[in-house]
Amino acid sequence: MIKFTISDLILSLKDELNGDYIIDNENILIHNIVTDSRKIEKDDLFVPIKGENFDGHDFIEGSFEKGAVCALSERKDDNLKQNVIYVKSTKKALLKISEYIMEKLNIKTIAVTGSVGKTTTKDMIYSVVSQKYNALKTEGNFNNDIGLPLTVFRLTEENNAAILEMGMNNFSEIHVLSKVAKPDICVITNVGVAHIENLGSREGILKAKSEIFDFAKDDFKAVLNGDDDMLITLSDKLKSKVLWFGIENKNGVFADNIIDKKIFGMKAEIHTEKGSFKVNIPVPGYHNVLNALCATAVGILLDIDLDLIKKGIEDFTPGKMRMSVKKVNENLTVIDDVYNANPVSMKSSIDVLASCDGNKIAILGDMFELGKEEGMMHKEVGEYAAIKGIDTLICIGKISKEMYNGAIEKGHKNVLYFETQDEFLNESADKIDFKGTVLVKGSRGMKLEKTVSYLLEVK
Numbered sequence: 069m070i071k072f073t074i075s076d077l078i079l080s081l082k083d084e085l086n087g088d089y090i091i092d093n094e095n096i097l098i099h100n101i102v103t104d105s106r107k108i109e110k111d112d113l114f115v116p117i118k119g120e121n122f123d124g125h126d127f128i129e130g131s132f133e134k135g136a137v138c139a140l141s142e143r144k145d146d147n148l149k150q151n152v153i154y155v156k157s158t159k160k161a162l163l164k165i166s167e168y169i170m171e172k173l174n175i176k177t178i179a180v181t182g183s184v185g186k187t188t189t190k191d192m193i194y195s196v197v198s199q200k201y202n203a204l205k206t207e208g209n210f211n212n213d214i215g216l217p218l219t220v221f222r223l224t225e226e227n228n229a230a231i232l233e234m235g236m237n238n239f240s241e242i243h244v245l246s247k248v249a250k251p252d253i254c255v256i257t258n259v260g261v262a263h264i265e266n267l268g269s270r271e272g273i274l275k276a277k278s279e280i281f282d283f284a285k286d287d288f289k290a291v292l293n294g295d296d297d298m299l300i301t302l303s304d305k306l307k308s309k310v311l312w313f314g315i316e317n318k319n320g321v322f323a324d325n326i327i328d329k330k331i332f333g334m335k336a337e338i339h340t341e342k343g344s345f346k347v348n349i350p351v352p353g354y355h356n357v358l359n360a361l362c363a364t365a366v367g368i369l370l371d372i373d374l375d376l377i378k379k380g381i382e383d384f385t386p387g388k389m390r391m392s393v394k395k396v397n398e399n400l401t402v403i404d405d406v407y408n409a410n411p412v413s414m415k416s417s418i419d420v421l422a423s424c425d426g427n428k429i430a431i432l433g434d435m436f437e438l439g440k441e442e443g444m445m446h447k448e449v450g451e452y453a454a455i456k457g458i459d460t461l462i463c464i465g466k467i468s469k470e471m472y473n474g475a476i477e478k479g480h481k482n483v484l485y486f487e488t489q490d491e492f493l494n495e496s497a498d499k500i501d502f503k504g505t506v507l508v509k510g511s512r513g514m515k516l517e518k519t520v521s522y523l524l525e526v527k
Contacts, residue, residue, distance in 0.1 A: 182257025433510020434465030450474030
């Protein structure tokens with residue numbers, strides 16, 4: 069964390085303060101800003117958050133016992149006489165503090181959002197940017213109004229670039245994150261149907277994603293997917309420079325001579341205004357060619373040499389539970405892609421599985437937040453698996469009954485359905501001969517890593 073005193077804290081909260089406070093010493097340096105009382109260390113600031121199951125305010129007194137130097141609170145407590153600063157909202161306070169910190173730093177900020185693959189894209193961008201910059205990136209799913217501030221608090225004076233992922237479920241959420249980040253480069257990977265339940269249409273999703281531009285720097289640059297039918301509509305609506313990337317769209321940064329190495333990744337030739345280069349992309353799927361193109365575009369805007377961009381792509385390692393290929397034994401390979409799912413990413417992962425040699429098994433779970441069309445979308449995935457020649461399809465979850473029905477209607481002869489993962493694991497998994505390549509994928513709430521763990525123990 070950058071040098072940040074209690075005096076800085078009070079200054080950053082000037083519009084959020086809610087009452088008087090008593091501070092022993094406003095010049096004390098804050099070691100870190102923490103929302104989890106279990107992680108408190110000496111000289112930390114504790115910011116309690118009210119969640120579904122716990123209210124962090126109940127742990128303020130305990131945070132001081134663990135060494136916290138100060139705490140914020142929405143709740144007045146006469147037992148706490150000093151070093152508690154009262155605010156209207158601790159969540160908004162987090163955002164205010166992180167915005168203040170970002171304004172004090174002189175760093176290049178790359179904001180990344182999109183319906184599909186934004187985390188993998190963010191990680192690949194980081195791999196490229198790190199070749200030249202001392203960069204920091206969003207870790208895990210820290211991409212909301214709590215996670216993004218916590219990412220900002222990890223920045224130090226040594227960092228000169230930040231790659232910040234921005235997620236959302238509804239309107240105005242990215243607007244708030246953009247106000248903190250004030251990005252130099254705004255990246256939108258695509259506009260799909262994730263969260264359409266809340267946003268009504270793909271046009272609504274585009275509008276929500278476009279909030280990334282709301283507080284961008286005056287001279288910001290946009291990196292957009294030129295193959296996306298919704299993003300291409302922004303071509304004459306943005307005042308900034310747009311660097312397009314794509315496979316079909318040959319404007320800006322594009323790829324050709326693409327070779328599918330199946331589960332071992334992709335090869336492609338990438339073309340830019342600065343020249344071209346051939347690259348081995350170490351993760352499978354055509355969608356990862358787009359991710360490499362996006363990372364290349366960001367690298368171009370940051371004036372990173374092409375040989376370093378190539379190295380960044382080839383050094384990339386996918387995150388946990390994202391298209392992670394695991395060789396269990398000589399007869400079984402597992403593709404662990406259980407971090408999340410939507411119709412587009414499901415079909416992309418099925419494409420990867422379909423390219424594999426030998427027996428192909430797909431274990432697919434429910435996709436959430438798809439709204440009133442969820443049944444139809446699950447059915448289409450089942451139909452797609454049947455058309456692509458997947459030998460065995462295992463559908464898990466209440467909504468995935470439609471996936472099962474879609475495959476059956478397309479004439480698939482080897483489809484199994486289970487309402488719950490436990491039903492599959494406890495009653496039927498031991499009866500299935502798992503050989504060849506097995507893809508496991510579903511929305512995060514399905515927690516299909518339990519199935520992956522089972523498969524990794526198959527003898």
